[in-house]
Amino acid sequence: MNVTILTDSASDLTETYYKAFDIKMIALTVHLHGKDFKDGIEISPKNVYEAMREGSNTKTSQVTPEAFRSMFIHYAKANEPLVYLAFSSELSGTYQTAKMIEQEIKEDYPNAPIHILDTKCASIGYGLVVVRAAKLARDGASVNEILDMATYHAEHMEHIFTVDDLEYLYRGGRVSKTAAFVGSLLKIKPLLHVDDGKLIPLEKIRGSKRVLNRMIEVMESRGTDFENQVIGISHGDDLERAEQLATIIEEKFSPKEIIIEMVGSVIGAHSGPGTLALFFLNKPYK
Known part of the structure; x- marks a missing residue:
């Protein structure tokens, strides 16, 4: 019996991946214009970025307990193995909610083959983990x-x-109001990374042109085995810069594949339009 892989919408995968690898998805929620929308189902990232550019405030919320309960009960009753790879617990309460519902379900179905992993990842970095798992599941x-x-x-x-x-980032509590104001005046672009699931400032760069080169330098110093890797790039409605970054990576590292996707509605609601993110392994691919 093949294992079913479950992700949530913060993996920023599109319907193409869900269909190709038989991945199940459970949605976080985006709050916009006084309404609630299921991320990746009822609203697109483009909608969110256009609203943000017009000055609208966006909020998000985690997957509901009811959604997890419905999903987990189905697999528990059928005694079919389910692996849920979760959005970083440092960025959302979704993982904690899933664990709570798992415990609840296992009171009635103690042998339910439900397994939950906190990936400590986000966006396409998270998505790459999910796709790799789904390929293994497909192969038995x-x-x-x-x-x-x-x-x-x-x-x-x-x-x-x-x-x-x-x-x-200021609205999301990631930087101070002063830092946001001064950074905007000086055209400072922050470079950040994820450490143990948390967003951590790495350095500040003056001028957007220098950012791409610095991202490549960090990639070269931290990464390895690129020729065997699928490299991920995600962007906040800025395909042109994403493709520029991909071209540089292709010429310099010749990776196995580069995938480019838009930063999804939930993550984009906090990072904003113009976000550019790069994902790769710092250990050999396996």
Whole structure:
């Protein structure tokens, strides 16, 4: 019996991936214009970025307990193995909610083959972990084989990103109001990364042109085995810069593949339009 892989919408995967690899998705919620929308189902990232550019405030919320309960009960009753690879617990309460519902379900179905892993990843970095797991599941791998591989990829997935406007990070509590104001005046672009699931400032760069080169330098110093890797790039409605970054990476590192996707509605609601993110492994691919 093949293992089913479950992700949430913060992996920023599109319907193409869900269909190609039989991945199940459960949605976080975007709050916009006084309404609630299921991320990746009822609203597109483009909608969110256009609203943000017009000055609208956006908020997000985690996957509901009811959504997890419905999903988990189905697999518990059928006694079919389910592996949920979750959005970083440092960025959302979704993982904690899933664990709470798992415990609840296992009171009635103690042997339910439901397994949950906190990837500590986000956006396409998270998505790359999910797709790798789904490929293994498709090929008949066991739950333990999938969890071992997913743990390895999640632990070694680098997230290097920048944002176009510090104001959005200020609204999300990531930088102070003064830093956002001064940064905007001086055209300072922050370079950030993810460390143990948390967003951590890495350095400040003056001028957007220098950001791409610095991202490549960080990639070269931290990464390895690029020719065997699928490199991920995600962007906040700025395909041109994403493609520029991809071209540089292709010429310099010749990776196995580069995938480019838009930063999804939930993450984009906090990072804002113009975000550019790069994802790669810092250990050999396996």
